[in-house]
Amino acid sequence: MFDLRWDEDLDEAQLAAVTHGDGPLIVVAGAGTGKTRTLVSRVAALVDRGVDPERILLLTFTRRAADEMIARAGAICTRRDAARRLWGGTFHAIAYRLVTAHAESLGPAPTGAGQALAPQGSLSVLDQGDAADLMDLLRHEHGLTGGTQRFPRGDTLLDAYSRAVNTGQPAREVIAAQFPWCEPHVEAILDLFRAYVGRKRAQSLLDFDDLLLGWRALLADSVVGPAMAQRWDHVLVDEYQDVNRIQVDIVNLLRPGGEGLTVVGDDAQAVYGFRGADSRHLLGLAETLPDARTVCLERNFRSRQRILSFANEIRPSAGGPELRLRSDRDGGPRPRLVRCHDATAEARLVVDTILEAHEQGRPLRSQAVLMRAAHHSDLLEIELTARRVPFVKYGGLKFLEAAHVKDFIATVRLLDNPLDEIAWYRLLRLHDGVGPARARALLDVLRPHEPDTELRHSETVAAAPAAARTALATTLDALASARQQQAVATRAELVLELLRPRLVARYPDHAARLGDLDRLVGAAAQSPTLADYVATLTLDPPASTSDLAGPPHLDEDFVVLSTVHSAKGLEWDSVHVINVVDGAFPSDMALTSSAGLLEERRLFYVAATRARDELSVYTPLRLPHHRRGRDDKHSYAPQSRFLDRAALATMDVHENLPGAIANRPATPVPRVELPALDDLWA
DNA sequence: GGTAACTGGGTTTTT
DNA sequence: CCCAGTTACC
Numbered sequence: 137m138f139d140l141r142w143d144e145d146l147d148e149a150q151l152a153a154v155t156h157g158d159g160p161l162i163v164v165a166g167a168g169t170g171k172t173r174t175l176v177s178r179v180a181a182l183v184d185r186g187v188d189p190e191r192i193l194l195l196t197f198t199r200r201a202a203d204e205m206i207a208r209a210g211a212i213c214t215r216r217d218a219a220r221r222l223w224g225g226t227f228h229a230i231a232y233r234l235v236t237a238h239a240e241s242l243g244p245a246p247t248g249a250g251q252a253l254a255p256q257g258s259l260s261v262l263d264q265g266d267a268a269d270l271m272d273l274l275r276h277e278h279g280l281t282g283g284t285q286r287f288p289r290g291d292t293l294l295d296a297y298s299r300a301v302n303t304g305q306p307a308r309e310v311i312a313a314q315f316p317w318c319e320p321h322v323e324a325i326l327d328l329f330r331a332y333v334g335r336k337r338a339q340s341l342l343d344f345d346d347l348l349l350g351w352r353a354l355l356a357d358s359v360v361g362p363a364m365a366q367r368w369d370h371v372l373v374d375e376y377q378d379v380n381r382i383q384v385d386i387v388n389l390l391r392p393g394g395e396g397l398t399v400v401g402d403d404a405q406a407v408y409g410f411r412g413a414d415s416r417h418l419l420g421l422a423e424t425l426p427d428a429r430t431v432c433l434e435r436n437f438r439s440r441q442r443i444l445s446f447a448n449e450i451r452p453s454a455g456g457p458e459l460r461l462r463s464d465r466d467g468g469p470r471p472r473l474v475r476c477h478d479a480t481a482e483a484r485l486v487v488d489t490i491l492e493a494h495e496q497g498r499p500l501r502s503q504a505v506l507m508r509a510a511h512h513s514d515l516l517e518i519e520l521t522a523r524r525v526p527f528v529k530y531g532g533l534k535f536l537e538a539a540h541v542k543d544f545i546a547t548v549r550l551l552d553n554p555l556d557e558i559a560w561y562r563l564l565r566l567h568d569g570v571g572p573a574r575a576r577a578l579l580d581v582l583r584p585h586e587p588d589t590e591l592r593h594s595e596t597v598a599a600a601p602a603a604a605r606t607a608l609a610t611t612l613d614a615l616a617s618a619r620q621q622q623a624v625a626t627r628a629e630l631v632l633e634l635l636r637p638r639l640v641a642r643y644p645d646h647a648a649r650l651g652d653l654d655r656l657v658g659a660a661a662q663s664p665t666l667a668d669y670v671a672t673l674t675l676d677p678p679a680s681t682s683d684l685a686g687p688p689h690l691d692e693d694f695v696v697l698s699t700v701h702s703a704k705g706l707e708w709d710s711v712h713v714i715n716v717v718d719g720a721f722p723s724d725m726a727l728t729s730s731a732g733l734l735e736e737r738r739l740f741y742v743a744a745t746r747a748r749d750e751l752s753v754y755t756p757l758r759l760p761h762h763r764r765g766r767d768d769k770h771s772y773a774p775q776s777r778f779l780d781r782a783a784l785a786t787m788d789v790h791e792n793l794p795g796a797i798a799n800r801p802a803t804p805v806p807r808v809e810l811p812a813l814d815d816l817w818a
Numbered sequence: 819g820g821t822a823a824c825t826g827g828g829t830t831t832t833t
Numbered sequence: 834c835c836c837a838g839t840t841a842c843c
Contacts, residue, residue, distance in 0.1 A: 197833070228833050264832080289836090344833055410831065509830050511834090569843095571821050601821090601843095675833070701831045723830055739831080 146170075146177060153398075153431045154178045158370075160394030160428035162421055164402060166459040167447070167745035168438030168707065171400055172205060175372060178398060179209040182370055183218050191369040193390070194224035197378055197408075199676040201705055202226060205374070223368065227383055228344060228675050231351040232261065234364065235342070236671075241360060242350050258552040259340050261671045265537055266546075266558050267343040268294045273561065274331050276572075280324055288318045288325070297329050301345045302380040302412025339555040344675075348382040355389035365390050375704075376401035376421070380412035394425040404451050404459070407701060407739045409731065436461040438707055440468030443751050446786040447744045450778060452737045461745075469788070471744070471751040473779060476792040478758040479715065483519040485792055486712050489752065490695055491525065493710060500526065502709040504696040506743045508721035508736075512714060513697050526694040530702045536677045540639055540649040544656060545670050547631045551619050552667045554591055555583070563611070566638040569603035611638065624669070625661040632657050700743045711747035714754045716740070716776045733777075740778050753779070757793070 146154060150170055153163045154177045165171035175194075183189050194209075196202040202224045210219020223230070235242060239259055262270065272290030280287045288296075296315050300307040307329055311318050318325060336346065355361045371390050373379070376399035379387070391397040399421065406415035422428055436444055441463040448460055476482045490503050507513050513529065520527050536542070543566060546559035553559075557579060564575040582596045593612045600608050614634035621627045632653050639653075640646045656673075663669035696708065715721055721740065726732030744751060755776055779787075 199833095226833065347833090408832075411833075511829070514834095569821070573820055677833095699831065725830060735831095 146174070147435055149431055149433050149435070150174045150177070153433075154181050156398075156429055156431070158396055160391075160421075160425040161398045162418075162425075162428050162430045163398070163400040163433065164418075164430060164459065165400055165433040166402055166436065166461045167405060167742070168436040168461070169433035170435075170437050171374075171402075171433065172201075172208070172705070174433065175374060175398070175400055176205050176208045177212065179205070179222070179372065180212045180218075183209075183213045183215055187369055189213075189215065189218040189221040190223065191367065192222055193230070193368040193371045194222060194374070195227055195230065195371065195387075196224070196374040197226060198705070199226055199229065201374060202229075226675070227351075227386070228347050229672070231347040232671055232675060234354060235259070235347055235350040238350075238354055238360060241354070241357075258667070259342050260549045260553045260556045260559065261347070261674045262336075262341050262343045262558065263536060263674045264291075264294070264344065265542065269561070270335065270341070270558050271297070271328070271332055273558070273576075274328055274335065276576075278324065278328060278331070280321075280328070287321055288315070292318070293325065293328065296325070297332065298343075298345055299412050300329075301349065302382060303414070304381040335557070339557055340553055341556060341558070345382070347675075348380075348386065352382050352385050352389065355386060361389060365392075368396070370396045370398070372398040372400070374400050375405075377403050377406040377415040377418045378408045378413045379417050380414065381417075384417050394428055397425075402459070404738055405704070405742050407704070407735060407742060409735045432459060434459050434461055436463045438748055439463055439745065440465045440749055442468050442470045442786070443744065443747050443749075446471045446751070446783065447741060449783045449786055450737065450744060451741050452734055468749050471747075471753060471787045472790055473784065473787045474752055474754045474790045474792060476754060476756055478756045479515050481792060482714055482754045482756045483516040486516060486714060486752075486754065487519050487523055487525060489712070490710075491523070493750075498709060500693040500695045503712070504698060504703065504706075504708040504710070504746065505712045505714055506698055506700050506703050506746065507714050508700060508723055508739070510699055512720060516697065516714065520695065526692070527697055528694050530696065530698040536673065538649070538652070540635075540643065540646075540653060541656070543635055543639065544631065544653050545673065547615070547635060548628070548666055548670045550615060551627060551631070564608075566635075566642060567600070567604040567607050567611070568641065569601040570608075574601065607637070607641075610634070624663055624666050625657075627666045628657040628660040628669075631666075700739050703746055704742055707746050707748055709748045710750040710752075711743070712752045712754065713740075713743045716753050716755050716778065717757075718775065718777055722777065737778060753787070755779070 147170075150173070153161060153174050156178075163171070163174060165174065179192060179194065182192060194202065194205055196205065206219050206222055206224045209222065213219070225233075236259060242259075268290040270290075271293045275287065275290060275293070292315070296307065296311055296318065299305070299314060300310045303310070307326055308322060311322050311325065335341070336343065342350065355364055368390065371387065373387060378401075387397065387399075399418070401415075401418045403415040403418055406413060406418075422430055439447070439461075444461045444463050451459075451461075474482075474485060476485055486505060490500065490505075493503060494500055505513065505516060510529075517527070517529070536545070543562055546556075546562040549556050549559045550563065560579055560582065561575050564570050564578050565572070570578065578596055578599055581599045582591055582593075591612075593609075593616070596612065597605050597609045611634055614630065618627055618630035618634065621630060632650075635653070636650065639649055643649055660666060660669045663672070698706070700713075713721075718724075718727065722733060722736035726736045744753075757775075
């Protein structure tokens, strides 16, 4: 399907983008307008024009997008090895590669106790959970916990911190504007942020933001920077509406003046404001780079016109070019608005519709259910399971947040970076009788106070409570011997073995958890180093649990459940958007600010434009916690502000209210008594 | 003083 | 279902 030459089958606008020369190029591409195809074809065109694939860098926001583009570019390039030699990946993954390669420049300053223990290149990557844990740890150390007035929690603090870092806005202002309820504590919070940065540096820890900061710092360095930027002649950035301040700086430093720069984006699909992205970076680019050519893609190859008519109606005007999507594919049914009683009825209706379409020949995998928040599909998952409909869920699946997986990753990190406090903290607490306080105390004993000495194993064991001593000694010994090993598979195996008794003691469901880890260990064997494997896993977590089980069988058919965020860039024949009710979608968290609400609307636009042939929007009219009133049947208050009169005019409305259910002849319900069991007490 | 066991309240989105 | 807060036990 993709073994076309790059110039075949492109329309005029796409061809203009693909064949554009070396000057800066901005492609504003509406949903479904062949954005990926255009980007991929441009890469192929560059290679065919003689650009060395190694000198092309393709930056995306998800690993999936990067992999897909590289594979497709490889398929249409005349050079067979193009795909292998292209640089492509997420901002964070490329940053990790470059930052670890320059760890000497970025590592801890050659002073202090840290150095001897942190051999070169042993940087640990903290995922969001680890970073929040570290923030929490510092919060305790600073004595900010348990007071009379509640202090913001680790994850909230990390949110505020990250927003300041990613937007370049002073934390004080971020807190005032975005986290007003934290303002009374602002001085303590700023202290905490300073401590957080210091602690990470001292222990060679990098959070996600540090990867970007590190890359930017390398590029800004007068020695390293220009050499690094000169590695590439062309930099192509996908989803540019989702870049934050640091990423903009990185792109500017990579391609000063915009020569060799291509960006693709759609301001109406900007949905990452919560992590510091700002679509004004896309809109402002034309002014920053006056030489830039802007190409707009409005011809939609994905959806039928009736879906686009609806999409155009809900498309938020975001300040960018007024794109009106038009389709070559006429007809098709109008989008359906399904008004139903509650979430249970919604789940039933969705499954009914999916199965009906399936019977008429539509495979399950060409149908998807999209939702605002991962837990919105809880009832649906129950319904699908009960009716034996196979499904896979993307997004929100926190495989890496499962405690046992975190235990494994933390232990692996300790092999290379014994300074990693957060990792020790986890591992120590796996031992009976060691809770947060003892773990902190043991950490003080464990880490030597003189630079070059070993970790103080025997002292630590002696300091542990009696109940933990034997197990702790075993753990520390096993860790030390794993550290002696070099082979990735052996190391991973040893880590699993040292954890096994701890996990068996800790988790009642250890069988399943150890099974997960077996698969992790198996997958690790293919990586060059275990540290790399774990970092890659952190940066690019498996999208679903099934991903770890190996490649799915092609003949397997399953419905896709996905958050809208995770569905970005994907498409299905039939799409069901559930829980479209104020408070759910749009989320109640966003209802208070107009910027938040606008982002929700863009998210809804993303959801609607995933559909090729059929789109169904479900509105449960009674919320789960809605108080039952006397006239409850008629007090259907909840509704969606997305579906105004103009939008409704492009839809077919289906009523599925309990009136219809109530009119069904009542089936007599058999009465069943629970046994009294009197004879048991006789 | 610290851990384990229990209870009640709250839950966005992701690299 | 996970976390914080509470209480009972070591």
